[in-house]
Structures are given as C-alpha cells and as structure tokens.
Amino acid sequence: MSENDGKKTLGVRGGPRAGNVKQSFSHGRTKNVVVETKRKRVVVPKPGAAKPGGGRPGQAGGDPSKRPAGISDAEMERRMRALQAAKAREVEEAAKREAEEKAREEERRRRREEAEAKEREEREREAALKAKAEEEARKKKEAEEAAKRAAAEAAQPKKETAAPARNLKAAPSPATPERKKERDDRGRGKGRGDNRRSGKLTVNQALTGGEGGRQKSMAAMKRKQERARQKAMGAPVEREKVVRDVQVPEAIVVSELANRMAERVADVVKSLMKMGMMVTQNQTIDADTAELIVEEFGHNIQRVSDADVEDVLQQVEESDDDLKPRPPVVTIMGHVDHGKTSLLDAIRNAKVVSGEAGGITQHIGAYQVTTDNGAVLSFLDTPGHAAFTSMRSRGAQVTDIVVLVVAADDSVMPQTIEAINHAKAAEVPMIVAINKIDRPAADPQKVRAELLQHEVIVEEMSGDVQDVEVSAITGQGLDELLDAIALQAEILELKANPDRAAEGAVIEAQLDVGRGPVATVLVQKGTLKQGDIFVVGEQYGKVRALVDDKGARVKEAGPSVPVEVLGLNGTPEAGDVLNVVETEAQAREIAEYRHNAAKEKRAAAGAAATLEQLMQKAKEDENVQELPILVKADVQGSAEAIVQAMEKIGNEEVRVRVLHYGVGAITETDVGLAEASGAPIMGFNVRANASARNTANQKGVEIRYYSVIYDLVDDVKAAASGLLSAEIRENFIGYAQIKEVFKVTGVGKVAGCLVTEGVARRSAGVRLLRDNVVIHEGTLKTLKRFKDEVKEVLSGQECGMAFENYDDIRPDDVIEIFEREEIERKLD
Numbered sequence: 059m060s061e062n063d064g065k066k067t068l069g070v071r072g073g074p075r076a077g078n079v080k081q082s083f084s085h086g087r088t089k090n091v092v093v094e095t096k097r098k099r100v101v102v103p104k105p106g107a108a109k110p111g112g113g114r115p116g117q118a119g120g121d122p123s124k125r126p127a128g129i130s131d132a133e134m135e136r137r138m139r140a141l142q143a144a145k146a147r148e149v150e151e152a153a154k155r156e157a158e159e160k161a162r163e164e165e166r167r168r169r170r171e172e173a174e175a176k177e178r179e180e181r182e183r184e185a186a187l188k189a190k191a192e193e194e195a196r197k198k199k200e201a202e203e204a205a206k207r208a209a210a211e212a213a214q215p216k217k218e219t220a221a222p223a224r225n226l227k228a229a230p231s232p233a234t235p236e237r238k239k240e241r242d243d244r245g246r247g248k249g250r251g252d253n254r255r256s257g258k259l260t261v262n263q264a265l266t267g268g269e270g271g272r273q274k275s276m277a278a279m280k281r282k283q284e285r286a287r288q289k290a291m292g293a294p295v296e297r298e299k300v301v302r303d304v305q306v307p308e309a310i311v312v313s314e315l316a317n318r319m320a321e322r323v324a325d326v327v328k329s330l331m332k333m334g335m336m337v338t339q340n341q342t343i344d345a346d347t348a349e350l351i352v353e354e355f356g357h358n359i360q361r362v363s364d365a366d367v368e369d370v371l372q373q374v375e376e377s378d379d380d381l382k383p384r385p386p387v388v389t390i391m392g393h394v395d396h397g398k399t400s401l402l403d404a405i406r407n408a409k410v411v412s413g414e415a416g417g418i419t420q421h422i423g424a425y426q427v428t429t430d431n432g433a434v435l436s437f438l439d440t441p442g443h444a445a446f447t448s449m450r451s452r453g454a455q456v457t458d459i460v461v462l463v464v465a466a467d468d469s470v471m472p473q474t475i476e477a478i479n480h481a482k483a484a485e486v487p488m489i490v491a492i493n494k495i496d497r498p499a500a501d502p503q504k505v506r507a508e509l510l511q512h513e514v515i516v517e518e519m520s521g522d523v524q525d526v527e528v529s530a531i532t533g534q535g536l537d538e539l540l541d542a543i544a545l546q547a548e549i550l551e552l553k554a555n556p557d558r559a560a561e562g563a564v565i566e567a568q569l570d571v572g573r574g575p576v577a578t579v580l581v582q583k584g585t586l587k588q589g590d591i592f593v594v595g596e597q598y599g600k601v602r603a604l605v606d607d608k609g610a611r612v613k614e615a616g617p618s619v620p621v622e623v624l625g626l627n628g629t630p631e632a633g634d635v636l637n638v639v640e641t642e643a644q645a646r647e648i649a650e651y652r653h654n655a656a657k658e659k660r661a662a663a664g665a666a667a668t669l670e671q672l673m674q675k676a677k678e679d680e681n682v683q684e685l686p687i688l689v690k691a692d693v694q695g696s697a698e699a700i701v702q703a704m705e706k707i708g709n710e711e712v713r714v715r716v717l718h719y720g721v722g723a724i725t726e727t728d729v730g731l732a733e734a735s736g737a738p739i740m741g742f743n744v745r746a747n748a749s750a751r752n753t754a755n756q757k758g759v760e761i762r763y764y765s766v767i768y769d770l771v772d773d774v775k776a777a778a779s780g781l782l783s784a785e786i787r788e789n790f791i792g793y794a795q796i797k798e799v800f801k802v803t804g805v806g807k808v809a810g811c812l813v814t815e816g817v818a819r820r821s822a823g824v825r826l827l828r829d830n831v832v833i834h835e836g837t838l839k840t841l842k843r844f845k846d847e848v849k850e851v852l853s854g855q856e857c858g859m860a861f862e863n864y865d866d867i868r869p870d871d872v873i874e875i876f877e878r879e880e881i882e883r884k885l886d
Contacts, residue, residue: 198279205283209290305360306348313339315348319357329354380555384617385426385434386547387456387580391477392463397493400530401463402439405540424565424578424620425607429540435547436580436618438565456563456580459546460488461539462514466500466527470508478512487550489542490516490525496532554617559638560584564594565620567630567694569722571829575599575626579615579636586621587614591642595634596653598645599626629721632694683712685778686737688728689719692744692831696767697721700742703771712778723830724761726750733757740770745830745874763788765832787881788823792816792853794873800858805840807865808858811873818857818875819850825874826867833871837862 274282304318312330316323316339323339329351330337337343343351345361352359390398406427425437438457460481464474481488490509492502506516506525515521524542528535562581570576577594579586586592590601602625604612615621623636639645687704691697697719704714717735718728724739724746730753732739738760739746746754746761754761764770794811802808811818820841826834842858843851851857859873 198274201279201283205286209286212287212290299356302357303360304352304357305362306345306352307362308345309342310345310348311340311342312337315343315351319352319355321355326351326355376555376558380557381553382556384552384554384556385436385619386458386543386550386552387436387438387618388459388461388543389438389440389457390461390463391440391480393465393468393471393473393477396463396465396468396471396474397530398463399439401491401493401528402437404530404533404536405437424580426620429544430537431540431544433540433544433547435540435543436620438580438620456565456582457484457486458550458552459543460484460486461491461543462488463491463493464505464509465494466492466502466505467494467497469501469505470512475512478514487546488514488523489539489546490514490523491535491539492525492527493530495527495534496529502527552618554583556585556616558584560586560590560592560615560636561638562586562636564630564632564634564636567632567721568692569629569720571723571831573624575629577623577626577630577636578620579623580620581615581617583617584638585614585616586623586636586638590638591640591645592623592636592638593645593648594626594636595630596649596656597626597628597630597634598642598649599623600642601625629694632698684715685712685774686715686717686735687774688717688732688737688739689742690724690728690739690744691719691721691742694721696742700740700767700770703767704774707771707775707778714774714778723747724750726753729753729757729759729761732759738762740764740774742767742770743832745827745832747830765835786878788876788878790816790874790876791822792818792875794818794857794859794875796867796869796871796873797856798869799867802860805860807867808840808860809867809871809873810856811859812856813851813853815853816875817850817852818859818873819877820848822875822877824859824861825876826861826864827872827874828868834861834864834866836864 300320302319304315306315306318312326313323316326319326327337327339330343330347333347333350335343335347349359349361390402392398402425406425425439427435427437429435460477462474462477462481464470478488490505492505494500495502506519509516510519514523516523516525518525524546526535526539526542528539560581561583562579564577565580566578568576575597579594586601586604588601588604592599592601601623604615605622605624606612606615607620612621639648689697689700689704691700701716701719704716707714717737718731723744724741726749728739729746729750731737732754739754739762741761741763743765745763751761753759762773764773792813793815794813796809796811798810800808800810818841820838822838824836824838825832839860839862840858841848841851843855848857861867
C-alpha cells in the first residue's frame, strides 16, 4: 500500500471567512488541519499531532507541561474535535450563503428581463396605436376636404346664374401664379408633411380641444357634412329637439329643474321673468309654476310626492336559485326570574346574568352559538318584566322559533301568557322549555296542564308543541333542547339571499361615549358590509365598523347574524328597519323625509282639532294633578319601556307625564329643562357629568339614579299616589378616581385611588363608573390607608380599595361612594 492510499482530502470554498479545509489521514496517523482563507493560513493541531511547542507526534496534546492544568488527553482530544466541527460548520454556512446569493442574483436577473420584455411590448403597442391614430386623422382630413369640395361644386351654379359676368371676371385662370404655386406645393409633398404630424397632440390642440382630444364618430361626421351641405345650399339649419320626461316634486330649485330638462339655466330664468317672476337659479318654485315651464320648453311632466323618495327601498323579487340556507333566529321568552338568561348562559358557557342589575335582564341581547354538531343558532334574550312588553313584541316579530321558558316550581305567570300571545300573533313555532327541573318543588305536569288553558298543547299530551325538561344549573336536557331547535329549523327550511343589499331590524340602540350612536342589528336579508351606506328610521350613516356578540371586529355580517353597527349620525329607535342604499344623498333624503313626517305627526297628535276639544282638555287638566319627570336611560329599549310604564301609572286624579326621554349621560340641557318644568330627572343606569351635577346642585334640581326598573316604577308610583311612607334615599358622600391597579396575592386586584370629592367609608355602598355608565355595584372588600385598614378616607388623600367578588377595574375608572338612609316622606 502506498502512502497516498489511506488519504482522504475534503475541500470547501465559502464566503469572506471561508477557505479550504484539508484533512489527511495516513496509516492511522492524524495530521494537522490546514484552513486556508483569503487573508492568512491557519494550522490547527489535531489530536495526536505534535504541537509547535513540543511533544512527540504520537502523544495527544503535546507536552503536558504546556497544557492547561487538569486537562486529560481524552478531554483535549474532545475539544480539538469540537473545534474542527465548528470550523467545518462555518465553512458549510459560508457555502450556503454563497448559493443563496447566487439564487437571489438569478431571480433579480430574471425579473429584470421580464420587465424589459414587458416594457418593449408596451412600446410596440403604443407605436401601433399612434400609427392607427395618424391614419384615422389623415382619413378624416381627406373626408373634410371632399365635403368642402362637394359643397363648393353644389353652390357654384347658383352663383354663376346670379352674376355670371362678375364670376367670370373674378375666377382665377388656370395659368395664374397662385394655381401654379399650389400645384408645385402639392408636387413637393408639403401636404403630406402636414398629414404626417396630424396625429400628434400639441399644446394648442390640448387647450382648444382640437384633434388631440376625443375623436368624433362616423355618424357625427355624416351629420356635420349634411349640415354643411344644407348651409351651402341656403337651407335653414334646425336643431333636433329631444323631449324628456321631467319629474317635478312639490317644490324644486330652478337650477335643478333646468338640469332635469337638459336646458340652459339662463333660458329657464328668462322664461320665469317673462311670466313676471323675478327669481334666481338658487330659488325654489312650486310644482304648478314648474309645470308651466316644462310645457313651455316642450317636455313631459311627471308629478311626484315626497313619499316617492322611499321607492328605492322597494322589495326585491328573489328567485329560488339565489336563496341559500341560513341559521335560525331563536327568541328566549317567558316570565321574569324563570331562568331565561341562565339557560342561555348554560348554552353559551357565558356569564351574562352577573352583569345585570338585580340579577334580571333589562336589555335585549343578541348572541350566536355554535353547537357541538356544528349547527349555528342565533339567540335573542328578551326581558321578562312587565314593562318590557315592546321588547318581547320586537323579539317575536324578527324570530323564527320561540323558546318559551317556564319554571317548573312556579308554573304559568302573566308574562308567560303575554309571551304566548306574542308568539301566536307573529305566527312562529314554539318550543316549551320547562326549566328548574332540579328544584324539589318542580312539577312539570302542572306546567303542561296549565298551558292547556292557553291553547298550548305539548307533544306529551298529544299536541304538536315540543316540550323539553331542562335545568340551567345542572345542564340537564340542554342537548335535547338544542336538538329540538335544530329539528324545528330543519322543518322550516330557512333560506335567504346573501348576495343583495342588506336589510335588518334594530334590536337595541344606545349612545356610547367613546363610539357614538351604536345599534344592535339583526341582519335578515343580504350581507351588511363595512363601508355600506344605510338608512334606519329617521337616521342614516355609513358602516364604520361591525362588532359581533363576542366583541370582535368583523368585515361583514350575513343573514341571521347579530352585530353592533357603528357610524350612525344619531340614535335610532329600537325596532326600526335598516336598509342599505346606493348613495349617501339617497339616505339623507329618506331620513329627512321620515323626520319631517314624524314631526308633523307628533304636532298633529298634540294639537286640539276644534275649540270644543281644547276647552274639554283644559277642563280635564284642571282636575288632574301631574307629576312631570325626565327620563334618561342607557339604551333605547329601556327608555321606551320606562315611558310605557309611566303612562300606565295614575288615575282620574293624578298621572305621570314624561316631559323628555333619551339615551346617554345626563347633561346640562336636561338639567335646564328639568328646572324650567320643576321636574326630577330619573337616571336609569346612567350618571350626570360633572358640569350637569354642579348645575343641578346650584339650581336645586333633583337627580335620582336607578339600576333596577322595579325600583324606578315603584318609586314613581308611590310618589304619584302619595302612599309612600318612607323611601330609601341614597346620599352620595364621595367620589374616588382609580390611578393604578395592582395585583396582590391572596386579595386579587386592588385599586390605587385618590379621593377627589367627599369621603370614602368602609361601610358605604360603592358603584364602579366607566364613562358615566354603571359597570358594577357592590361593597368594598378592603379600604386601606398605607398598610392599615381604615374606616374612612378624606378628600385629597390616597387609599387602596378592593371590590367584593369583582376584579374588572381599570385606571381612570371612577368609584362612587354612597349611603342609604330611610326618610319619612310627606306630600305637600
């Protein structure tokens, strides 16, 4: 065996730091590793090779005296192998970088070639278009010259007959210098030179609208030649009159009338002045005058009314091919405290009840749920209190299926009967959910028997109404309830067209401080998209954002999907219909018409028609004492329910009159109106801002805050009837602002607060306010000053507060501290 038979050489080339690595093995001996770079040559000793400092070739690590203390031969050999592997990896990475750089360079070269090819094709296409334009311009000029020659030849005999001697004398001879110069110019091709530049756009042509602009059609060329021929023959040229159908409303601006007739505004103003009306183009004329002008200009008039602006909202006829399956809309209805929201919470795995004051639902909620089987269901949760009749009615009108919740230990109650009547009036199928089946006093057979009195016959009693025994606490029967809903939806075969302009119903509306007017809309037809222009009731707007029931932003919402819509110009009424229109002008026009119509309707309802009715009303008002109030609520539905409840309070001697109601925080305007009328302000889940509070204190206006509709209705009823022996009045003793929130082990979240007004007491009640809206009401778990637990903290001092069973606190929230006291009340 020769000396080279046992050798193996490896060479790798890399980047700036890479070089050639050669490793040789010969007869079991490991030689040195030579790393060659562009800058220098490095010799790395291998295990077993002799170091420059000494040692035998066969001894690992060289001289032990020159090796670091405590390093064995095996350890030294392991380190040398690691060094060799690291350098090999560096060489591989350098090679990889070089390959990637070559690939990127190849990609840039390919893209550059494609761009050059595309630019070359574009230049060729532009050259072809330019040549075509030059050819068309040349043909057009030749046609014009031919038309001029034909017109001159047609007019020549007439001129010779009228004055032959003068024509003969004035006609130039064929041998005159002018004709000779013209022939020479044509022969030298000067005319061709002009034609060659005829297709190019010059500055004069661009400013004067010459040949460089839009080319005329062949029909326009023929009409021009015909007019030139008739003019040359001496015939009068008349413009062809276009008769139009002009829509004229009850009042129209002069300039708009001229636009619709396609006539000059000056001509219309001149006609009006001839009729004795000195008007300008910006003034308005009535429909009769406009009719005379339209007929004078030879057009046809079409009278339209203001109500015709809503014609754009007419129903669209849909074919069966456009319809696609949609999720069912399920409304949960029933008596108060029968477990409607708790049942929906169990289905959604959410906690909505804990956020409602007093544990009862006072807002209409819209949610979407996906079952374990993949079915999508849209739920509407309606309040059960007697005051929320209109909310339950709206829920039944927009729903596909009604789930009637009846407590097994409480049976059929008044609002249960009302919900049954709403479902029958809406002609929607019903499913009875007998809730609280886990209670010891539960008697589902009693519920089924009492439902018979209201013509609700369940399947167990040979009827056609499905009934399911459920428990929101234990989860019993929830799967059976969802199966029943899915079965009923399958029978209904619910379909809608998602590819059309959206149409929906407003479930709830509120005025949010940070987001402006917000409407909860259930889309019924089409798809509502971000950027759509819509009109809803007396309001209009453009969809700025869509928020689903989980608080996430979405781009669009299809049929049966509930979303919050942002972008309105005002707060709509709950129950209004949302329609998407094409332009903002249409939406504004429709909203203005509806607003004016509603204003006229309210004025007509409040005015007495005859003198006898006016006298009778005055006589009735003398015998009836009124209790005027102002109502401000957090959402439109709650305000509407409170007003309806106030209208039912009273008798022949006393009644409650709601001067004004609205949504949002209490403002100085509300305080001013209350002072002028001597009325208190009822705030339902809202608060007055700082300026309104100061104004109310100065002017002596009473502001009362409520979070449960029971308390508000009962308080007003007792005040009106004079039967209130004592009332629980809340005295606000202080306000504190949260500066920072800390997490304390074993305690939870603690708010670092500054008492801004009054005093904070450990025994007082507290409310958490965010943007002047009540977020939480409860008690304090702790009140500390530095490290000590204290009973009270004065204004201007800092303290630490923690709420009982509530941790959703944020910086800049306001804590309202109040005390309740009983006060004996006497009527004046």
